[in-house]
Amino acid sequence: MVVVTGLRRYGKTSLMLTYLNETGKRYVYVDCKFLPPAVSLKSFMSLLEAGLSNVDWGRRLLGKVSLAEVSLGGFGLKFKNKEEENLLRTIKALEGSVLVVDEAQALRNSAYRFDSLLAYIFDNLDIKLMISGSEVGLLYRFLRIDDPSAPLYGRAFSEIRIKPLPRDMAREFLAEGFKQEKISVDERVLDEAVENLDGVIGWLTYFGYSYVTGEADAKRIYEGASKLAVEELKRALTLYGEGEPRYREALKIVATLRSASWSEIKRGIGARLGEVTDSKLSNILKNLKDSGFIVKDENGYSISDPVLARGILSYL
Numbered sequence: 272m273v274v275v276t277g278l279r280r281y282g283k284t285s286l287m288l289t290y291l292n293e294t295g296k297r298y299v300y301v302d303c304k305f306l307p308p309a310v311s312l313k314s315f316m317s318l319l320e321a322g323l324s325n326v327d328w329g330r331r332l333l334g335k336v337s338l339a340e341v342s343l344g345g346f347g348l349k350f351k352n353k354e355e356e357n358l359l360r361t362i363k364a365l366e367g368s369v370l371v372v373d374e375a376q377a378l379r380n381s382a383y384r385f386d387s388l389l390a391y392i393f394d395n396l397d398i399k400l401m402i403s404g405s406e407v408g409l410l411y412r413f414l415r416i417d418d419p420s421a422p423l424y425g426r427a428f429s430e431i432r433i434k435p436l437p438r439d440m441a442r443e444f445l446a447e448g449f450k451q452e453k454i455s456v457d458e459r460v461l462d463e464a465v466e467n468l469d470g471v472i473g474w475l476t477y478f479g480y481s482y483v484t485g486e487a488d489a490k491r492i493y494e495g496a497s498k499l500a501v502e503e504l505k506r507a508l509t510l511y512g513e514g515e516p517r518y519r520e521a522l523k524i525v526a527t528l529r530s531a532s533w534s535e536i537k538r539g540i541g542a543r544l545g546e547v548t549d550s551k552l553s554n555i556l557k558n559l560k561d562s563g564f565i566v567k568d569e570n571g572y573s574i575s576d577p578v579l580a581r582g583i584l585s586y587l
C-alpha cells in the first residue's frame with residue numbers, strides 16, 4: 272500500500288496518474304471527492320464502475336462480473352447484502368491491478384466500514400492499493416494504521432509526502448512555462464506570483480494558464496484563485512452544521528493575525544459569538560488542522576495556503 276499525501280493542489284493526483292501511465296500499470300482510479308457527503312456502498316460501487324468503464328479491460332471485466340463469472344469461492348466472507356457481494360465480486364476481479372482511491376478521507380463518513388474493506392484487500396487479494404488525500408489528518412483518522420483496534424492496524428505502507436516547490440523552483444517552473452508559450456513576462460510578475468502563490472504547483476499552473484489565455488492583470492488572477500479556494504473551504508465547512516460560524520470566525524482571526532495563538536482565537540470567537548469552551552475550541556482547531564486549512568507551529572496557528580488566506584479575508 273502506498274499513501275500519497277499533501278495539501279490541495281500539491282500535485283498528488285498528477286503524480287499518481289503520471290506514474291501509472293508511464294509505467295503502463297493496469298489500474299482503476301476512483302476519486303472519492305465525487306461521492307455524496309454520506310457515502311453508501313452503492314455510491315462507491317457506481318464510482319468504481321464509472322472508473323472501469325473508462326477503459327477497455329474495465330468494460331470487459333464489468334461484463335464478466337455481471338455474468339457472475341468471477342468466483343468468490345474461498346473468499347471467506349459473509350455478505351451483509353447483495354450490494355456488498357457485488358462490490359466484492361468486482362474488486363476480486365481487479366486482481367493483478369492497482370486500485371487508486373483518491374481523496375479517500377471521504378470514505379470515513381459512511382455506515383459501511385471501508386477501512387475493513389481496504390484491510391481485506393490488503394490481506395487477501397493481489398491488488399496494490401494507492402491511497403491519497405488532501406485532508407491528511409482526516410485521511411489518517413480514517414485509516415487508523417496506528418490504532419490496535421482498527422482493521423488496518425500495523426499494515427506496512429509507504430507514504431509519499433508531497434511538498435510545495437521551493438521558491439526558486441516555483442519561479443523556474445513559471446518561467447519555463449511562459450518560455451514554452453513564447454510569452455515574455457516581466458521579472459517582477461514572476462517574483463510577485465511566487466510571493467502570492469508560494470510553491471503550490473496547482474496555483475502556479477492556474478496562474479500560468481490564466482495569464483497565457485488572456486488575463487494579463489495578475490491581481491485578477493489571484494482574486495480568482497482565492498475565490499476558488501474559499502468556495503472549497505465553504506463546502507468543507509458545511510459539515511459542521513450549527514458549529515460552522517465558529518469555524519469561520521476562527522479562520523478569519525487566524526487569517527487576519529497571520530499567526531494566532533490559542534488564546535487570541537478563543538478571545539476573538541468569544542467577543543463575536545459568545546464564550547467558547549476549551550474543549551470545543553480544541554475540537555475546532557483539530558478539525559481545521561486535519562482538513563489542511565490551518566497549520567500549527569511554534570508561533571501559533573496560520574492559514575496553510577496564502578491564496579486561501581487572501582480569500583478568507585475577502586470572501587468568507
Ligand SMILES: Nc1ncnc2c1ncn2[C@@H]1O[C@H](COP(=O)(O)OP(=O)(O)O)[C@@H](O)[C@H]1O
Nearest residue numbers: 277278279280281282283284285286472473476
Ligand atoms: N509535475 C507537474 N508539472 C506540471 N503541472 C503539474 C504537475 N503536478 C501538478 N500539476 C498541475 O497542478 C494541478 C493540481 O495538481 P493535482 O495533481 O490535481 O493536485 P492534487 O491532486 O494534489 O490536488 C493539476 O491540474 C496540474 O495541472
Ligand SMILES: [Mg+2]
Nearest residue numbers: 283284285373
Ligand atoms: Mg487530487
